[in-house]
Amino acid sequence: MAAGSAAGGSAGASAARRAQQARRQERLLREQWQAARARAERWEAASEGEQRVAAQLLMLAERGWRLLVDRRWPGTRAANVDMLLIGPGGVFVIDVKNWRAAPETSAGRLRAGGFSRDEHRRKLLAVTKAAESAVASLGMSPVAVRPLLAFAGHRVDAELGRVRLLGEREIGPALLSERTRLSAESVRALTEHLERVFPEYEAPPAAPPAVTPHAATSDTASRIPDAASDGLFDLDGLRDAALDEARRAPIEQWMTFLDPDQLALVRRNWAGPARISGPAGTGKTVIALHRAAYLAQRTSGRILYVTFANNLPRVQATFLKAMAPAVADRIDFRSLHSWAQDYLRDRGVPVHLHKEKAETAFSFAWKHVGRNSCLTEIDPLHPYWREEIDYVIKGRGITSFEEYAALPRRRRRAGLRRPHRQAVWSLYEAYEAQRTERAVHDFNDVLSLALAEAAGRIGHSAYTAVVVDEVQDLTLVGVRLLHALVGDTPNGLLLVGDGQQAVYPGGFRLSDAGIDIRGDRGQVLRANYRNSKEIVDTALSVVAEDAFEDLDGLRTPGRRDIDLTYHDGEVQRAVLPTLAAHDEALLTALRGLTPQELAGSAVLCPAKRAIEHYQRLLTRAGLRVCSLDRYDGHPVEAVKLGSYRRAKGLEFKRVYLPQHDTPPPTGAPDGRTPAETADERAELARSQLYVAMTRARDVLWLGSVRPVREN
Numbered sequence: 145m146a147a148g149s150a151a152g153g154s155a156g157a158s159a160a161r162r163a164q165q166a167r168r169q170e171r172l173l174r175e176q177w178q179a180a181r182a183r184a185e186r187w188e189a190a191s192e193g194e195q196r197v198a199a200q201l202l203m204l205a206e207r208g209w210r211l212l213v214d215r216r217w218p219g220t221r222a223a224n225v226d227m228l229l230i231g232p233g234g235v236f237v238i239d240v241k242n243w244r245a246a247p248e249t250s251a252g253r254l255r256a257g258g259f260s261r262d263e264h265r266r267k268l269l270a271v272t273k274a275a276e277s278a279v280a281s282l283g284m285s286p287v288a289v290r291p292l293l294a295f296a297g298h299r300v301d302a303e304l305g306r307v308r309l310l311g312e313r314e315i316g317p318a319l320l321s322e323r324t325r326l327s328a329e330s331v332r333a334l335t336e337h338l339e340r341v342f343p344e345y346e347a348p349p350a351a352p353p354a355v356t357p358h359a360a361t362s363d364t365a366s367r368i369p370d371a372a373s374d375g376l377f378d379l380d381g382l383r384d385a386a387l388d389e390a391r392r393a394p395i396e397q398w399m400t401f402l403d404p405d406q407l408a409l410v411r412r413n414w415a416g417p418a419r420i421s422g423p424a425g426t427g428k429t430v431i432a433l434h435r436a437a438y439l440a441q442r443t444s445g446r447i448l449y450v451t452f453a454n455n456l457p458r459v460q461a462t463f464l465k466a467m468a469p470a471v472a473d474r475i476d477f478r479s480l481h482s483w484a485q486d487y488l489r490d491r492g493v494p495v496h497l498h499k500e501k502a503e504t505a506f507s508f509a510w511k512h513v514g515r516n517s518c519l520t521e522i523d524p525l526h527p528y529w530r531e532e533i534d535y536v537i538k539g540r541g542i543t544s545f546e547e548y549a550a551l552p553r554r555r556r557r558a559g560l561r562r563p564h565r566q567a568v569w570s571l572y573e574a575y576e577a578q579r580t581e582r583a584v585h586d587f588n589d590v591l592s593l594a595l596a597e598a599a600g601r602i603g604h605s606a607y608t609a610v611v612v613d614e615v616q617d618l619t620l621v622g623v624r625l626l627h628a629l630v631g632d633t634p635n636g637l638l639l640v641g642d643g644q645q646a647v648y649p650g651g652f653r654l655s656d657a658g659i660d661i662r663g664d665r666g667q668v669l670r671a672n673y674r675n676s677k678e679i680v681d682t683a684l685s686v687v688a689e690d691a692f693e694d695l696d697g698l699r700t701p702g703r704r705d706i707d708l709t710y711h712d713g714e715v716q717r718a719v720l721p722t723l724a725a726h727d728e729a730l731l732t733a734l735r736g737l738t739p740q741e742l743a744g745s746a747v748l749c750p751a752k753r754a755i756e757h758y759q760r761l762l763t764r765a766g767l768r769v770c771s772l773d774r775y776d777g778h779p780v781e782a783v784k785l786g787s788y789r790r791a792k793g794l795e796f797k798r799v800y801l802p803q804h805d806t807p808p809p810t811g812a813p814d815g816r817t818p819a820e821t822a823d824e825r826a827e828l829a830r831s832q833l834y835v836a837m838t839r840a841r842d843v844l845w846l847g848s849v850r851p852v853r854e855n
């Protein structure tokens with residue numbers, strides 16, 4: 145009862161504080177509006193409508209934005225740019241329209257009063273490209289430059305491709321609601337640069353020059369005693385936007401600025417399929433996201449952005465929406481299998497995916513054909529043979545024994561002689577018979593069916609471009625399928641990945657998929673932006689001996705050359721004699737974090753059983769937990785929990801790996817599995833651990849349970 149009333153008292157006090165803040169905010173907004181209105185009125189060359197739009201924008205100038213008015217378009221003598229607005233929300237290229245008829249959008253075109261006005265949209269896009277090139281020299285991504293048509297005398301809030309259409313009342317609140325992506329320092333540098341690139345067109349008499357922020361004074365406020373009553377001042381809209389603005393965290397640096405090498409890749413013109421690889425943390429996903437947004441800005445078509453994992457598309461879609469909201473609805477973020485199922489459904493191809501029934505079919509096949517075969521000499525346990533069928537045979541689209549008999553089994557350690565391959569083939573045929581009898585499909589069937597559909601109409605899909613992230617997780621059939629959607633069209637297919645982070649068995653080369661990556665279409669990144677030396681060294685020591693073959697077929701040593709750019713991360717080790725003490729150390733570490741630090745933390749485990757264990761432990765300790773399966777990239781005040789595999793492609797400020805060096809159970813009845821397949825499993829486990837470790841930005845916590853030895 146006492147706690148309740150105390151809480152009620154403090155809630156009352158904070159409500160009063162909020163009301164006071166709102167009143168202060170309102171007073172400030174009124175003053176700023178009056179000052180802006182007064183300045184716009186000094187711009188005599190402009191029409192009344194243009195002045196009203198300018199007043200809305202000058203209002204932003206009071207809040208850290210800068211406005212360049214009537215500038216010359218570089219490279220032309222006569223063409224001009226109405227306004228360039230640079231502020232926390234990015235760079236806007238603005239064309240102000242004073243049309244009698246309201247703007248309309250239809251079939252991707254701009255119209256007004258029954259006539260096409262699309263040339264205005266096209267001209268604005270061309271000026272925007274000039275602005276993009278100008279800011280690229282400062283490292284700013286083209287996705288942070290936005291074209292905007294402002295309409296005096298109309299109420300509009302619409303989008304036409306990447307062009308935003310806003311009325312004179314909508315423009316102020318809309319721009320104030322933009323996420324903060326530029327610091328005051330960047331705003332200043334960009335403005336100075338753009339002032340040079342876009343010189344003044346011709347100084348109209350008394351045109352407001354480059355307008356820089358200044359505080360509203362009571363003097364300006366008193367000169368126009370009742371400016372707020374002119375009916376233009378949408379106080380509610382501005383107040384809401386201003387409050388939101390104050391609440392928002394600055395957008396991540398990489399969503400706006402890129403390094404010159406990254407920017408060049410984002411804007412490159414590729415004559416055919418391209419590949420970007422590089423070790424963990426080298427900005428592959430960052431480039432892929434900017435590239436997808438850039439292509440969406442340059443075309444009117446749709447872009448497909450695919451990964452293998454189910455959870456990543458949600459997170460990446462969230463990032464892209466924050467980064468390039470104007471084009472976000474033309475980029476489909478999908479996991480490969482769910483997209484393939486939808487693709488088949490849309491094309492009327494029946495699919496009966498049934499994981500459990502497919503597993504039962506395999507169990508039958510193993511019982512009748514595998515369990516008593518020579519395969520048990522190599523590995524007595526069926527998972528290895530299930531993987532052989534999934535990744536080596538079906539994943540690579542092998543349909544005849546002769547093909548399989550001659551196949552190099554990439555990244556499979558156990559050598560199979562012909563009788564073994566024959567036994568595998570018999571197992572495969574028995575599985576297929578059992579599966580067909582049950583009338584179900586497995587995941588590989590879904591991709592093969594989709595490939596059969598797409599292969600008949602190469603390059604004729606709904607997509608102008610396909611970006612594949614974490615491509616090393618896909619099977620050969622999956623990559624062939626995505627290639628078939630766009631074929632070898634220029635800028636059609638971009639494959640992004642890192643063979644060292646392969647966490648599934650088997651492998652293939654891009655040449656096996658008929659994808660020819662030539663010359664500068666194959667790029668390798670080296671600069672790690674995420675991990676400190678200590679974290680990189682710790683992670684690389686896990687895979688140092690595991691040379692691997694990347695998708696281009698190049699053999700690469702496990703310990704790779706990496707240029708480090710981030711220096712703040714540290715490794716913390718907790719070695720305890722018992723599991724109970726180890727888990728207590730984990731809880732102590734987590735309890736010491738602020739809610740914000742906890743939100744940037746992840747506890748990662750190699751397998752499901754450990755996840756369940758830590759879910760119980762953390763929940764019982766009163767810590768809020770968010771499963772990585774549900775995480776969508778929006779900040780949540782909860783520690784993330786999931787498997788090493790589910791953490792792929794993500795990053796966290798703090799990563800906790802409890803029992804990170806406990807060897808995975810072999811599952812064999814006698815506790816032993818034959819050396820070659822055990823080696824292969826151990827190598828995959830090391831890759832997964834490497835992936836988990838390289839997710840950490842500031843802290844990598846490594847827990848170990850090691851009984852104390854008595855002397």
Ligand SMILES: Nc1ncnc2c1ncn2[C@@H]1O[C@H](COP(=O)(O)OP(=O)(O)OP(=O)(O)O)[C@@H](O)[C@H]1O
Pocket residue numbers: 396397398401402403406422423424425426427428429430431642645672673674792793794795838
């Ligand atoms: N130009 C940049 N400036 C600052 N940070 C950057 C830049 N480019 C990338 N980063 C940061 O580097 C980190 C790694 O980027 P990203 O996730 O794209 O790497 P990746 O190569 O895809 O990693 P992984 O293969 O491990 O998933 C991200 O935190 C991102 O914020």
